[in-house]
Amino acid sequence: MILCLDMAFSGPYLHFLLASRIFIFKFIFAQAASPFRMKSILITIAVLFTLVLAESEKYTEKYDSLDIDAIIGNKRLMAAYVRCVLEKGKCTPEGRLLKAHITDALQTGCSKCTIAQKGGMRKVIHHLIKEEPEAWEALLDKYDPKKVYVHKYHHQLNSVLEE
Known part of the structure; x- marks a missing residue:
């Protein structure tokens, strides 16, 4: 055995x-x-x-090599991912995986995220807050309507904004 x-x-x-x-x-x-x-x-x-x-209980590393800068630099592609996680549009395989893990990542402080995933999320959050505030607000309305996680992670959000 x-x-x-x-x-x-x-x-x-x-x-x-x-x-x-x-x-x-x-x-x-x-x-x-x-x-x-x-x-x-x-x-x-x-x-x-x-x-x-x-x-070993981590999210899959399958999409860790995604070029986050290319995604956030392409308005059409970024909008497609936002529509996916808001359940307002079609999802790519990586979009489906992201959508499936958002709630768990928020609840656990991304404890199952790889280092690459944490870094990617920081970039995406920074971009959304600074460049696409309407999309950021829509995501907050869906995944954090009572602003529980905004308060829980306010130090991390502030550090993302300082980058």
């Missing part, structure tokens, strides 16, 4: 699994291990595995 898990993970997760396998063989299956020691080792492994899985 441990060998099968290697196929599903890569990078740090694979390293963790390999280290876990060594740990398991070295301590759990050793004849001198006491039942108490085996239980504590199993609990430790379970906790570590849970932490690794929690860390």
Whole structure:
């Protein structure tokens, strides 16, 4: 079973699994291990595995290479994305994904966002507030009608505006 898990993970997760396998063989299956020691080792492994899985809960990196500057520099393309997330127009695959994650990102402080996604969102928010305030207000009306997130993230919004 441990060998099968290697196929599903890569990078740090694979390293963790390999280290876990060594740990398991070295301590759990050793004849001198006491039942108490085996239980504590199993609990430790379970906790570590849970932490690794929690860390891996990020949005897909599939669209991290999108040229955000090209999108915000093209009024027609930017308007299409805004219509998409406002559910007033057709969506591209990346637009659908963005729309699907907006509420979760707002609720969690973008905790599942990659570094590239956070940087892209800062650029887009800056552009919308400075260059397309009507679109920004429409997005706020849809996703934050009570201005809960505007108040929650006011420091981040101010830092975006200072850029």
